[in-house]
Amino acid sequence: MTTIKLPANRLLIVSLAAAALTVLANILWALASGGLRDALTIIGVLAFATASGFHAYAAFGRSFLIKFLLIALIATLVIEVLGVKTGFPFGTYEYDLERLGITAFGVPLLIPFAWFMMLYPCWLISRDLFKSRYLAVLTGALLMSTWDLYLDPQMVNEGYWVWFVDGT
DSSP states (O other): OOOOOOOSSHHHHHHHHHHHHHHHHHHHHHHOOHHHHHHHHHHHHHHHHHHHHHHHHHHHOHHHHHHHHHHHHHHHHHHHHHHHHHOTTTOSEEEOTTTSSOEETTEETHHHHHHHHHHHHHHHHHHHHOSSHHHHHHHHHHHHHHHHHHHHHHHHHHTSEEEOOTTO
16 A cells, blocks of 8 residues: 655645645636636635745745745836836736736736746756756746746736737
8 A cells, every 4th residue: 555655844744735725726727717717816826836935945944935035026026017017028918907916016916926936946947957057047947938938828818917919
C-alpha cells in the first residue's frame, strides 16, 4: 500500500493546501458562470499566490519573501498603471473594474498578485535550469511571456479586460 508523506515543514503544508485550492478553483471555474466564475477567478489567483508565497518563505526565508513580494507587487502595479494610463508598454487596454475586486488607478489589485503567483515559479524553474543569470533571466521572461500569451485571450474572452486597436 502506498502512503502519502507530507512535508515536515508546516509552511510547505500550507503551500500544498493552497496549491490544491488553486486546482479546485480552476476546475470549478470551467463549470461556473457569472459572479461565481468571477469569485473563483479571485480565489484561484489568491490561492496560487499564497502557494507561491509560502513556498518562497519555507525555501528561502522571510527576508527573501518580503523582498521578492514587494518588488513583484510594486513593479507590476506600476507597469500595469502605466499601461492602462498611457498604453505603454503593452498597448491600449482597460480592465473591467467591477469584476476583479478592489482597484487602484484603474488596475484591480488582484493583477499584481497574478503576476507574483507566476513570477515565483518561473524564477524557480529558470534559476534551476541555468547557472548563468543571463540565461535564467531570459528563460524566466520567456516562461512569463508564454503564460501571458496563454492566459490573455481567455481573460479577454471572459471580459476581464479589453484591448483597443489604436486609431479606432
